[in-house]
Amino acid sequence: MSTELAVPNAAFAVELARHGDRPAVLTADRTVTYRELAGRVEAVAARLGPVRRLVALAAANDLDSLVGYLAALAGGHPLLLVPAGRPAALDPLVAAYDPDVVLRSGSGEVLLEERRPGSRHELHPDLALLLSTSGSTGSPKLVRLSHENLQSNAESIAQYLRIGPEDRAATTLPLHYCYGLSVVNSHLLRGAGLVLTDLSVVDPCFWELFRDRGATSFAAVPYTFELLERVGFAEMDLPGLRYVTQAGGRLGPEAVRRWAELGRRRGWELFVMYGATEATARMAYLPPHLAAERPGTIGVPIPGGSFRIDPVEGSADGELVYTGPNVMLGYAESPADLATGRELEELRTGDLARRHPDGLYEVVGRRSRFVKIVGLRVDLGRVEQLLAELGVTAAAAGSDERLVVALEGEHDARLLAKALAGDLGLPRAALEMHAVERLPRLATGKVDYPGVLSLAPERPAAPAPRPDRAEGPADVKRIFAEVLDRPDVDDDDTFVSLGGDSLSYVAASVRLEQALGHLPPDWHVTPVGELAPRPARRARRVLSFLETGVVLRAVAIVCVVSAHVELFTLQTAHVLFALAGYNFARFQLAGERLPRLKRQLRSLGRIVVPSVAFIAFAWVVTDDYTLANVVLLNGMVGPQELTSQWHFWFVEMLVYVLVAVTVLMAVPWADRAERRFPLAFSLGLVAVGLLSRYDLVDPGLPKPAPVFWLFALGWAAARSRTVLQRGLVSAVVLLSVPGYFDSTLREATVAAGVLLLLWVPALPVPAGLRRLTGSLAGASLCIYLTHWLVYPALVPVSPVLAVAVSLVAGVAYWALSTRALDGLRRRSGSRARRPVASV
Template identity: 75%
Template structure:
């Protein structure tokens, strides 16, 4: 069907004109414009012809889109609220008493008609009501007209050159004006929407992006932190045409970096400036200027204009916007819905200047000034000073309380406070810095400044029961925080995005399984909020289910200790290299190259530091070890014959393997190759390591036999995403493991263990042993280290006692090594105010 080529005056509700073009594309199928129009007409008819106030609990699903378009098309003023914020929803229902409430779920739309007609006087121009934050239940709403929506959609579509062949992935919620502007601007041009509620950290999002040929997506500043973690800069996205950024200021250095990345990869970065009060957008920075002028907001959108009004006592003036997308005004209660237009221009509250080249730059906020000790302090300047010092920060405060600043990451708070106080000319006591793991943010990605202010009085009080009793779905964020030592776990975070590793995975999965019941195989990729929504087991179960890698680690370490005390001989150490490779690929191969390298280094340190510390103690207490043992070099310089100096061969070999992998992936082109073809890359590394397995090439690695190929077999299992690939890895294990040790039982153990982690999602464990199994698995390395000193002392009491006695000692050392770094950091943070006073 041919389209009307003149789309300049098209509206986003004129759906039928686009005929059979795809309007909505999901993981389950596609909906044409003609089909979408029919569904919209059906819901509009159900809403009736009398204008009524409609509240929509919005989700990123087809039913929400249909309901939104139906209400706007039929002329019903629509209040859009996020469905996942029940407190906000109930607050607005109570405050505005909508005539109709629309809810979606399970592929259907529920229409709750609370009144037969309407209880409200509704102005003829009123079309949409949005919260300025997009999430809170504040009664203060922005009143927008149909003309506001249409003009802004047309303007955005114009400067982005949106055409019928474009397809935008819905990365932002419909209840957020930025997310809604993506919908409106694309529907106005007959373009497609790739509808999803997946996060950009979810691999399934990018699979859908490629499958549906998406050409763009929208991002807020925080999105780019997530994009760095998933290696977006090196992703193969052949249909991507541009990325838009709004929702707050993106640091200029990041604008430049991402703009240059886009130029290199063939897509454009549009930095935009806007507000809910302007429907969505007021300015945009042309992509070809982004790298050169990354600190500016660009030029006004088509149809809009800026002026700068002087502000007494300040070098910069206030930015004032005029355009057809300026709101009608605010509503603070139902009576305000009868009001018409109350203003013609928008005083943004931002301080700005205009460059000679016509680009505008925002330099601060009128409302973000506080007066401390007689000095006027720009909170934006505070954040910029700290940024120049390498610290990401959020600053707030008051005339009475001084500055309250959250600083992301582990920084020297005392030093930063002194530098900041000196630069600003403030008393040191007026500057309070609070190191946090991550800055608190609203669901839209913007800084949650009230939460920053609360840091001044916040105190963490541990639960009386240690937080371990009667845990359920509501405890999931706290469980994540305790196991990963994170104070800022959000609903959108995942185990991977929080930099979890194989050591923390065990403890966390065991506690989650107790709180939620059996976990899905990909739970480490699921958002915390989604896990929190799972049902708790209704009754105590006699049998629990744990991931095979956890059970194998626990069983293997018991067998290792038992073999060394000669209780029985069942060799399992080499199986642990397969498990190590499996966990390495799952937890370490995420994020961009610098993030990967940092994660590799942290993981390596968690092995090397406890090992070196313990072996040093063993060296002092016994005559069994050499200095080479302390530095994990016995495999390189130690005796060829098997002596007590080979006790720690497992740790040494694991460290050698991890160092080799880290160096390999530190090469940029190798890292990019692994991202593009992860399974093929693992098979390629396996082919190389098999050269040493078959003695085709002597790699010069220490004896016992090299184990790199076993590690890579586990790596390949983690990268085998479908049945065909899992069958291939299973076959490779069955072909390569036999004959490698001339010990059939050891070889069968390795193959069976690999098959378990490949094909079996969970293994049954008596519930009474669930937590013990988790402890043993998490502490397996530490039990291996300590048992060499412990079991000789217990042998006079019998072999069974020797085995059992080694286990709690290793678990204790594991707990000490987990606690000590955290305690040290907290001690430093407590000491900082004392040292500064």
């Protein structure tokens, strides 16, 4: 069936060219003007043809998806938005609605799959867009939106946010989600810019892009604010930030007040908003100047909209009803509904609300059985229906944090939870299932839903470790949960956002490599949901690839012990200083300044405690050491000549450097400078360290530790993002290392170690040595400590035996120290469970 193209009235999609050469889209490596964007849109609209057809777009946060979206609107073709990431043929909405054309992103162009030359659908002239209801999945029910809906809501949002041509919004939400889409529409309407990215807010690269591209705003759902707290957003220097918007679920009043006050101090505004896909996006907003004083309200209707409250029998509060030009045409549950015109003039929200004398509205409860989790609206009745279709009698309850399901009878709750989470599109951590003999019921015989919710008063603990079993793809969350003792691991979490540091990354990286069959670049800032195994089935592997830092640490400690035993001489201790700086920058600089300081001090304690304990033991049982060694002050008080009292110089220098940088990063201006100019800041530290390296400091003045420049070089290596930056740091390495040592081989070893950190993310090791390599790397500090007492008695017997026993003794002390510290933490009520520090 073919129809004449309607003249669309979504002006923001049709009139792009009127904004001329203003920047429309800004990515990490390019800027597209409105004129260029209009040309791309016109080209794709021409490819869609003169016949009005149903178009499906597998939308990602990229330029091709944006062009495809605008081309369909500008050409008058009704558009079905589905998330990218799976073949279109497998998407349940594509299967249910059978679009005539499928668009998806290509390599710099929009790929068009034409299923038929015309259309098999009857399409109403007003129909412009089809979206899942508030992001919910597992149901063919869609919201039908018109061009007028899109245009009017974009105009309302642009008006109350005061969006102007100089504004630039970072795309923190998916394009297929109505909230994320409203950001796009409202900014294009005003000729503003879109900083287009799919990076998470926990990724340092996101904030680097945000600053570099002059972004002025971003959108957040409640979960986003949890992530922002983890990455130290409150202390970030974001001079261009004008406002932050919040929707996608209720943010608690205390959180609203706290974030609003932070914005007031830092010079940006918080807009708390209320809406639904059925209203295109927004229905209400809370003026920023009222956010701190009235954080429990949703504010006032958006321009052009209005509320009324209808009485509800048996309730002191009534149902909130919205009227405005952005109210949807109606729902679609099958392709036949696409021919239907407007069925609604107002939207009954299902929310119980009250109006305050000052005109502000407050939502106090829900009339219908829906919950919104991580921005996705979940129909509890639909959950029960899905399980009933599987022959399971169930009752579902929930909050805006989690979904709890009671299963009547004996069922595999774990298997059903996995299947249901996939159907609903929810993170597995947000879903809890409990098998019960009988569903909890009230005296009337109705299901006791509060009783269902009470089945899960606390989050379940992480599964017990099973080190004897090979890890599989489904174990990625379990690895993070066990290594970091975080049972709440979600798909959007990363190693860094979960609090991982240089003392836990060895165990995590070794186990991830086994689970995934490879070690992805930047795995520590990659969301858990994106840490996928290689698609090919893995055969028995001869080689494993471990992170370069893990391999270097293991090899270096073996070389250190072997050099002292005089089995062979390859001096690598200074490589470990560069590695310490590399890991400090990767794992110890995330989060707010004060919580981060506490974490840094805890990490420092995991170095100091086992070191002091063992050196005290050595002091008691031998005559080689002094009290200055025990308190790690021999480097300061002497003796200056090399004696056995200098055995622990490495530990002392490492502690001195870590104390210095911890104190430095506690200073607000230093923290802001590092966040804003990460590479320049680290190179500045290198320059400071080189003053000592080249002895350029006046003898009467304090100077950095002689190894500080190597620590700073490792820091700079971690902050190098591009080939040019890595090349710059490589040049500094090649210019500064030669001439420092009295051995060309030693200089080459140190330079090679830093260059490997810069350029090679993972190194191969024999598969059979993977766990051994990880153990040696994790125990490297303890090996360094214990070998001084172990090898002297064994060298006369066999140097090889002396090395081997030294390594075993160090690993044993590592295990003992770990167990002892775990016991102390349990007795003190601490939940932290981390491996003992590694060099």
